Amino acid sequence: MSTPIGYLVSIGGAEDKGTDLEKGIIERNRLNFFELGILKNIVKLLNHTEAPVVEVITTASSIPDEVAENYVHAFSKLGCAKIGHLRIRNREDASNQEYIQRLKECDCVMFSGGNQLRLSSIFGGTLFLDILKERYDTEKFVIAGTSAGAMAMSNTMIYEGNAAQAHLKGEVKITTGLGLVQNVIIDSHFDKRGRFNRLAQAVAANPGTIGIGLGEDTGVIVTGGVQLQAIGSGSVVIIDGKSIHYNNIADITFGQPISVENIIVNIMSVGDIYNIATRKFEGREIIINDEG
């Protein structure tokens, strides 16, 4: 696989409440205030184009118009002149010629949150996804996603798993994601929802992968397909299964609690760089993370 020229921006998502970004009013809509700081990092990646075009993909969400309106508002505030809404609700929409044309012409797509199974089942095997990957591989194209939109980026995707039961075999359900990044499993809302065991089980069952646990108000920028840089105010927990010794997951029945020895865990904060190919920290860089 060649080294992608584009960038991924995976964001840990927000709660189902938010802020009118202009007026500072809470709970008007579902896009959280904090994302403005994160979105700023996305806009910075678009510096090479004079008038960047962003398309918001709301396929994962059950309230697409509300969500799109928020992102349009937020990206406008950050100086993006053209923000569109690819209102793709099913596989037929995904092959809509107008949408495909707009995908070819934009500089960035932003996948909203919602249900990651909608993303994998609607985009899997489509021309739309092929074009998305092609542009990511060969151009300075930016693919951003929050919550479900982040979780669907990997090849191995968690689609269900109650945190309180996540120490039991079989409780963490895995399927195939969009495959934009290989050998990782991305989880979102990581601290807030206590998902350590959930991601650890996913990694224990797939020790070749690296678990990326994204906190809220937090994300990673993926460069060259392997280099992760943390952005935002929270932490990114990296769960690396390569050194696991004892692991009972193959031997126990469904519903039994798992035991796993010697998982390596890294905690990244803003600016930290981690390489998923070498599985090591590669230093740190100061990132502007203000909200203003």
Add this chain to the structure above:
Amino acid sequence: MSTPIGYLVSIGGAEDKGTDLEKGIIERNRLNFFELGILKNIVKLLNHTEAPVVEVITTASSIPDEVAENYVHAFSKLGCAKIGHLRIRNREDASNQEYIQRLKECDCVMFSGGNQLRLSSIFGGTLFLDILKERYDTEKFVIAGTSAGAMAMSNTMIYEGNAAQAHLKGEVKITTGLGLVQNVIIDSHFDKRGRFNRLAQAVAANPGTIGIGLGEDTGVIVTGGVQLQAIGSGSVVIIDGKSIHYNNIADITFGQPISVENIIVNIMSVGDIYNIATRKFEGREIIINDEG
């Protein structure tokens, strides 16, 4: 330090709601149904005495009589004939001659949940604590504790730390516990309250220690001061800082996010044995964990 003859039973605690153990009614009181399974493990450790005497210590709790009543009820159901309540509310009570005499005569003490600072500040430096340690060191004496009662067992004790802020330096507050077990930091309600970052920060700041994250309905039996065996239905997360490479905690200011590279994490489930001296799994044993 010599090898203690006694046992510690550290339990991850319960929510502030519970069950009438006889009638199965929810929320009548604050002792959860599940603890019966855990308490059974405690009673098993008392097999060597014919009529074991248990004393419940409710010092951590703000509702001591309610809590004591529940434990008396639960231990009775498990066949313990004599269950007392050491109603120690302050340091003066801790030197009460009757209580000290009863401490000398019982086979097991059970520290309830509540506020672990009450335990450390009321028992620290008392004759009561000296006798407790002496009995634990030299006899098959059982010291059990749930939630705050578990967290206070270690020498290094977390007394505050909001999970949502636990990736920020200084948010996890540490003081000295009762010192029944050395070189560990015990946290409770671990999965339910999303405390991975909190315990990881405590270990990153004290890498000589081992973090023990106890889930609810879950605990460890500590034998010989170093051997942990998991009991209960959940998982015990062991956080080992000995191999940490990069760690920014000494270099950043308070309120800045921490970065920590290469923490070793183990997930134990019922029956697993881990040695805190060798920092390794030592196998597994089937434990009876039913509620009946």
